[in-house]
Amino acid sequence: MRKLLMGSACLVLLAACSQPTDxxxxxxxxxxxxxxxxxxxxxxxxxxxxxxxxxxxxxxxxxxxxxxxxxxxxxxxxxxEIPSDLSNYGMFTELALEAEQDVQNIILELSEAGGEDGSVEQQVGDLYASWMDTEALNARGLEAIEPILADIEAIDSHDGFAEMFATVHSPAMYGVGIIPDPADTTRYTVFVGQDGLGMPDRDFYLSEGERYDQYRDAYQAYIAELFGLAGYEDGAARAETIMALETRIAEVHWTQEQSRNIQAIYNPMPMDQLAALAPQFNFEAGLTSLGLDGVATYLVAQPSAIEGSATIFAETPVDVLRDYMLFHTLNGNTNALPLEFDEASFEFFGRTLNGTEEQRPRDRRGVNLVGGVLGEAVGQVYVDRHFxxxxxxxxxxxxxxxxxxxxxxxxxxxxxxxxxxxxxxxxxxTFEPRIGYPDEWTDYSALEIREDDLFGNLRRITEFNWNEQIEDLAGPVDRGQWPYPPQTVNASYNPLMNQITFPAxxxxxxxxxxxxxxxxxxxxxxxxxxxxxxxxxxxxxxxxxxxxxxxxxxxxxxxxxxxxxxxxxxxxxxxxxxxxxxxxxxxxxxxxxxxxxxxxxxxxxxxxxxxxxxxxxxxxxxxxxxxxxxxxxxxxxxxxxxxxxxxxxxxxxxxxxxxxxxxxxxxxxxxxxxxxxxxxxxxxxxxxxxxxxxxxx
Structure with a gap:
């Protein structure tokens, strides 16, 4: 979810080994x-x-x-040998695959048990069912996403795109998230950082070498392919302009090493200073619409990248911005669209960028989806059985x-x-070790999950998570939250909380x-x-x-x-x-x-x-x-x-x-x-x- 960005600028804020407690x-x-x-x-x-x-x-x-x-x-x-559906393989992978099988068993058992609306059994079962029903996914076509695409096509001004940037579901040239305030870790603040690229990092746009040229050519072809699959004409021309736009954005992005320097990325600003830094993004209205107003200072990670991206935004014609938003909206939802979108995404991100020979079986990807977004629901059962x-x-x-x-x-x-x-x-x-599982489990009962609505499920999950964070923003920092469910094969340190976490x-x-x-x-x-x-x-x-x-x-x-x-x-x-x-x-x-x-x-x-x-x-x-x-x-x-x-x-x-x-x-x-x-x-x-x-x- 983009609006929960912790991106490259915040790598230092959660150091993982890959990635509780009396x-x-x-x-x-x-x-x-x-x-x-x-x-x-x-x-x-x-x-x-x-x-x-x-x-x-x-x-x-x-x-x-x-x-x-x-x-x-x-x-x-x-x-x-690396399995054909994986990009790398090692001890972490072996253990993760074992945990994945354990979680799949739990999901299938909960699905068979059934339950009332809002129960863990109902949510887990229906989310997994909505993922696995590919026949229904193909039959619906673009029905679920068409209203969003129509809204983007109707925008005719930079102000309109700036307004869309500031919505929970939309891609944007910047990202925001809610984190403990490094100046006072008993309260939350809002993080603002660089974003807006479709490939993993600026280097994929700017590095020299034959293989990087191939990555760029493949990415541009992928952009064109998504436009074609969605029924748009002139996909190749649209892809060329999007690639040029993202290359300009990459040129103002900070490098990975710059973005992990805490002194460099720690730039607290009141709203008037943030608004003056990048007036083209209209942060005052945008962050207010996200429920992020009234914050004393906003933590701006890469000021020059935010300023530069805003300038690029203002200089980009509206029709190019429209294509940019259309593509990234499609790209961000390929897993909830007809399978040809999902397959195109794998061909670029899986096969080209990672060398993976074939896509993982859909049921296993469904396990990871459910085990991620409803992680603590299945995690409670996992802990009881395996820890x-x-x-x-x-x-x-x-x-x-x-x-x-x-x-x-x-x-x-x-x-x-x-x-x-x-x-x-x-x-x-004062280090706080957290071992195995959280003391309190997330309550998902307010989350609506439907058996026949994968696209809607994923959007409601995004909104649920965002609303949880907005509620947190108003109160003291919750030290009991975990960064991942207990079945995760990783470990981490959070310097803002001075906590070390070792999941089951x-x-x-x-x-x-x-x-x-x-x-x-x-x-x-x-x-x-x-x-x-x-x-x-x-x-x-x-x-x-x-x-x-x-x-x-x-x-x-x-x-x-x-x-x-x-x-x-x-x-x-x-x-x-x-x-x-x-x-x-x-x-x-x-x-x-x-x-x-x-x-x-x-x-x-x-x-x-x-x-x-x-x-x-x-x-x-x-x-x-x-x-x-x-x-x-x-x-x-x-x-x-x-x-x-x-x-x-x-x-x-x-x-x-x-x-x-x-x-x-x-x-x-x-x-x-x-x-x-x-x-x-x-x-x-x-x-x-x-x-x-x-x-x-």
Missing amino acids: DTTANPDGSDSASTGSGTMETASADIGEWGFDIDGMDRSVDPGDDFFRFANGEWLDET PPESKEEMEALVDNLTAAFEERLENLSWMDDETREQALLKLS GILQAPFFDRNADAAINYGAIGAVIGHEIGHGFDDQGREFDEAGRIRNWWSESTNEAFLERADVLGSQYDTYCPLEGECVNGTFTMGENIGDLGGLQMAYSAYQRHLDACCDGEAEVIDGFTGDQRFFLAWAQVWRRLYREDNLRQRLVTDPHSPSAYRTNGVVRNLDAWYEAFGVEEDDLLYLPEEERVRIW
């Missing part, structure tokens, strides 16, 4: 308050292998010091131990002065297995926990204090020491090039890379605390692997992933996470314990001299 306290001796796997083999069989790791997936012919990612995963990488209370208790213990380990590291950092250390420890002490979906093997060796749990979910904690102190998260407010709590000398280390890490990642001439952007991926490095450092310290408490500091050797070796192998196993080339190229442009090989090799080569565990020496390819290894946390 706290417990670690025991004084450093042991966990519940079992987190054993330091020995006195456990039941793990879900993966005997102790939590897939030994058969390794390539032991590779020296771990040359390519640790391949040493741990090489056989799996060689033997695994035992013991898992929650053990995760709480792991979080406690990771937090204690990081506290020790902060207390002993040589490059951090005492003034800054005090503030860092204060922030860490990710708390399964290979991330977390109650029967796995402790080294596996600490190297997998432990490092993920550390990753999310670390986001509170990465290059952007550190700009927020213990209350989630933007505040500089760093002394000048400590700030310089941090930046020096971060710059070295960024330079390392700049050299990683998975495609010829196309490399990781060390600045854009900085927060996630710091999260990975710090997370693994924290998890290793926590694992040593665990061993000190349970096993006199020693882990037994299992299948020839020491505890430290198993710890690092667990980290590498988590990041097993294959990419289609087009998907990888898109990720290099739009994803703040580095590709999986570098989330493994790029991290371990900076940790002294990895060198010791695997005997890595100077002639190994991943070797870094001690003085070049980055030690932040």
Whole structure:
């Protein structure tokens, strides 16, 4: 939904690992308050292998010091094929597909149960039925969307288009959303950011290279095709002018790395200043029509892009704006139109941009639709069936131990002065972990869902979600809201709330297995926990204090020491090039890379605390692997992933996470314990001299 935009400018506001809670306290001796796997083999069989790791997936012919990612995963990488309906495939995918099957079973059971109007059973069943009834979808043709297209065709002025921009359902050249106010996170504010492009990022319009030329040609052809499918003439000519318009918009858009700089995107403005910045958009009337008036200040993320887009808007002829709106309205609703629209959308966004060979089965896409928009309705059942209370208790213990380990590291950092250390420890002490599922579930009873109206269902869902946010705007910030349903395979940190969130979906093997060796749990979910904690102190998260407010709590000398280390890490990642001439952007991926490095450092310290408490500091050797070796192998196993080339190229442009090989090799080569565990020496390819290894946390 465009009006709930959190786009590239707000990536920093929700840092995910891809992407609750009574706290417990670690025991004084450093042991966990519940079992987190054993330091020995006195456990039941793990879900993966005997102790939590897939030994058969390794390539032991590779020296771990040359390519640790391949040493741990090489056989799996060689033997695994990306399913034809996916753009990439890895451990996250495997777990997500399992959760998807679990959710499908729940949806089908709820559908069969039936229920009164407004009941979970009725809503889930009818939404899924409306999605699956493709015969009715094709028979209706454009009937549902024709009134909206007619309204667009009737607009004959820039003022008319500015008014349409400010509606919940319409595409626009800017996006808005409601977020906690970074100046006072007990209240909400309105976010305004750049928008208006049909391809994933400005780089797809502006980058040089044959493949990008092909993307642009295919996008223009797709625009023309949608016009043809909708019965409009001169689709090719319309597509050419739309492409030219969007290219102009792309030229004023900020880059991804600019848009993740919290100091750059934090631009609070009262309405008169926002209105003066881009008078062509008539923000005063538009935001009022959305229910967003009366806000003290609006958070404008990319002022120059908003100003530039408004100028472009004013200079664009009305007939071009009309075509632009017609196309984006069609494009935004292809999944609720006759199947030929849906298939055309897949051909461009799926096959061309991501390299996916065929579209996913419709029933599975329907599961993801229902599991997304009614996520907490099916999520309650999912938690009851697939997330035992013991898992929650053990995760709480792991979080406690990771937090204690990081506290020790902060207390002993040589490059951090005492003034800054005090503030860092204060922030860490106020972290709020949320594990498994929310304390309160969303009530969907007011949402109208009809069995025979997919298009209307999706619009009413959009309105329902928007109205929920408008209600929030008037009151204090609700700290209990979750960014995704509990069946999600992800984890995240929200700096505005100082919350780390671990849904039930990710708390399964290979991330977390109650029967796995402790080294596996600490190297997998432990490092993920550390990753999310670390986001509170990465290059952007550190700009927020213990209350989630933007505040500089760093002394000048400590700030310089941090930046020096971060710059070295960024330079390392700049050299990683998975495609010829196309490399990781060390600045854009900085927060996630710091999260990975710090997370693994924290998890290793926590694992040593665990061993000190349970096993006199020693882990037994299992299948020839020491505890430290198993710890690092667990980290590498988590990041097993294959990419289609087009998907990888898109990720290099739009994803703040580095590709999986570098989330493994790029991290371990900076940790002294990895060198010791695997005997890595100077002639190994991943070797870094001690003085070049980055030690932040």
